[in-house]
Amino acid sequence: MIKRRVHVAAAAIFSSDGQEVLLARRPSIVDQGGLWEFPGGKLAPYETGFEALKRELHEELGITIKRAQPLIRVPHEYPDKHVLLDVWQVHEFEGEPYGREGQAVRWVGLDDLFNYAFPAANLPILRAVMLPPEYLISAEEEEDTRFLSRLERALGEDGVRLVQLRAKTLDESAYLERAEKSLALCRDYGARLLLNADPGLLDKVDAHGVHLTSERLMTLERRPVAQGKWLSASTHDRVQLEQATRIGCDFVTLSPLRTTPTHPEAAPLGWHDFQQLVEYAGMPVYALGGMTREDANRARAVGAQGIASIRCFWR
Numbered sequence: 001m002i003k004r005r006v007h008v009a010a011a012a013i014f015s016s017d018g019q020e021v022l023l024a025r026r027p028s029i030v031d032q033g034g035l036w037e038f039p040g041g042k043l044a045p046y047e048t049g050f051e052a053l054k055r056e057l058h059e060e061l062g063i064t065i066k067r068a069q070p071l072i073r074v075p076h077e078y079p080d081k082h083v084l085l086d087v088w089q090v091h092e093f094e095g096e097p098y099g100r101e102g103q104a105v106r107w108v109g110l111d112d113l114f115n116y117a118f119p120a121a122n123l124p125i126l127r128a129v130m131l132p133p134e135y136l137i138s139a140e141e142e143e144d145t146r147f148l149s150r151l152e153r154a155l156g157e158d159g160v161r162l163v164q165l166r167a168k169t170l171d172e173s174a175y176l177e178r179a180e181k182s183l184a185l186c187r188d189y190g191a192r193l194l195l196n197a198d199p200g201l202l203d204k205v206d207a208h209g210v211h212l213t214s215e216r217l218m219t220l221e222r223r224p225v226a227q228g229k230w231l232s233a234s235t236h237d238r239v240q241l242e243q244a245t246r247i248g249c250d251f252v253t254l255s256p257l258r259t260t261p262t263h264p265e266a267a268p269l270g271w272h273d274f275q276q277l278v279e280y281a282g283m284p285v286y287a288l289g290g291m292t293r294e295d296a297n298r299a300r301a302v303g304a305q306g307i308a309s310i311r312c313f314w315r
């Protein structure tokens, strides 16, 4: 059987406070009926993704979108078809959305999304919706006090909401102590903390998840943490991205986009190769390696979730 290829534009429409997204329920008589979805539909011939998005959201919800940014592109094999979901984030629109085709629509809090049943292709989209545009990787600091004041500055002034605790120079007990203190601070700001450490450390510190070095990633046979925790990994090429998919990582960093003082020996990917690898990944990807906050829009334009960095948040 030759599978149909279906190209779909869909939207994560955010409430004005950014804490809720709009879901629609597929009518029970259609394909995947009864499941919740991000509103949208198939591209008509010669339409771009954005044109299709505007048309579909008007047809299905009666709203007019002013602006949208790419969120994630997810290829997925269904038994009868190959779909490419081109998902956009929408923060500005006119009109009050309602189920114009009789379908149920509902605003759902980001923490509540996992209580809804979605089509099989949607897991990476849910991850992308829940993740922020910036991923802070902490710098080596000898003292906890100085470390915590810099972390607090990034959480407060920069509004960082996702933090990776990377501290190669600390022994386990010092790492655990810093992790506890960082976790308390992250909780105060509603941020998530991932441990760049042996996944077993989650039994000792109840952080939000674990970040795997590419070396650790390649040794694992299966996902080392429960589904309720976050799992990210450092990747540099296709083989590592494939392994990240195989063991069920929720998102990755992909580096180095540019050369950096911390890893001068590594050959940079550049934007072109980076974009191709992001398309291949099919999960949220943070661009890493010489990134500044000014690069965030460009990173998103080529399909990334956003940027990851040590230097641009650590002052």
Ligand SMILES: Nc1nc2c([nH]c(=O)n2[C@@H]2O[C@H](COP(=O)(O)OP(=O)(O)OP(=O)(O)O)[C@@H](O)[C@H]2O)c(=O)[nH]1
Pocket (backbone or CB within 6 Å): 006, 008, 009, 010, 030, 031, 032, 036, 037, 038, 039, 040, 041, 042, 043, 056, 083, 085, 119, 120, 121, 122
């Ligand atoms: N809109 C949307 N479609 C999704 C999502 N997840 C997912 O797998 N799909 C799949 O993508 C395809 C979208 O087709 P659709 O039926 O919405 O297309 P459409 O609005 O143009 O409908 P029509 O062709 O009946 O007029 C379906 O096969 C659907 O199962 C999602 O979150 N939103």
Ligand SMILES: [Mg+2]
Pocket (backbone or CB within 6 Å): 039, 040, 041, 042, 060
């Ligand atoms: Mg539709």
